[in-house]
Amino acid sequence: MSTLGRINIKVSGGCQCGAVRFRATPMLDNAHICHCRMCQKAVGNFFAALVAAPNDALTFTRGTPSVFLSSEHVQRGFCAKCGTPLFYKSLTGKHTTLTIGSLDNPRAFPPKLQDGVESRLPYFASLHAIESETTTEHESEAWAAAIKASSRQHPDHDTDVWPPKNGVHHG
């Protein structure tokens, strides 16, 4: 097995509600998407997007993730309060594979590979071409504004205090 390259980048991230937050640096240069049926079920999506951090480079800065042993040697981490899938971790490995969607900057890790293609859904390749709304703000302005004003989602950066006093985050 080849040694994975490292990317000298600082990342932060966490779950939707903010009960679990983490930081990592450096990251491994292995961003990929995985179509396998186990990843599909774990994240409730057609595929997972993943990038790993060495175990000694990852710190949970707020809260502790819950874990589900999805197979004999693999833990999947999630937030017990809001459910966000956070990571995949081989009990015998040296790194923790984080869900890219849980990162504060999910755009920082374009995937280079598709794994688990035996379970790739037949419509995956054409998803980008299906009919599209413009933005939520454009199509449903009032609804988007109401969501934004009352969102309980943690903002995409670390915070000193959680949860905020009024229960609403303004990122």
Place this chain on the structure above:
Amino acid sequence: MAEALTGGCQCGAVRYRITGQVGNASICHCRMCQKAHGAPIVGWMNVPDGQLEWTRGEPATFRSSSKAVRRFCAACGTPLAIRDDEETATDVATATLDKPERMPPLRQYGVEGKVSWFDTAHALPGQETEEITHSFQHPDFDTAQWPISTEPVR
């Protein structure tokens, strides 16, 4: 009448059944869906009230805004559904179906959150999964008992 749609979470603590005609399937790129699933997009299908039954367990709830409540399995975390307070339907995460291939998405929403690489991800080089040893994932069909045993399910 179409065959009922069944599905559930990864560990099988929560299972559901959908009957009758369901609404359009879609994908959403919005930042809230991304965080809820830890994923770049989420595939949804719209299920009118009265057609979704939780047949095993009951999903936990997280109110992600004043408008909507998200549902997930408290035992394994799988995000399962979202319900807008003002709608008479629940959106169920398509990939949690036992046969997600039955519900191809027809429309994209929330494109303000779209990741730059989404349109070309299908063209990336591919490889198959290495062997999974002793999965504890619930199989893709209803089971009479859960867990089937303390041993892995396959």
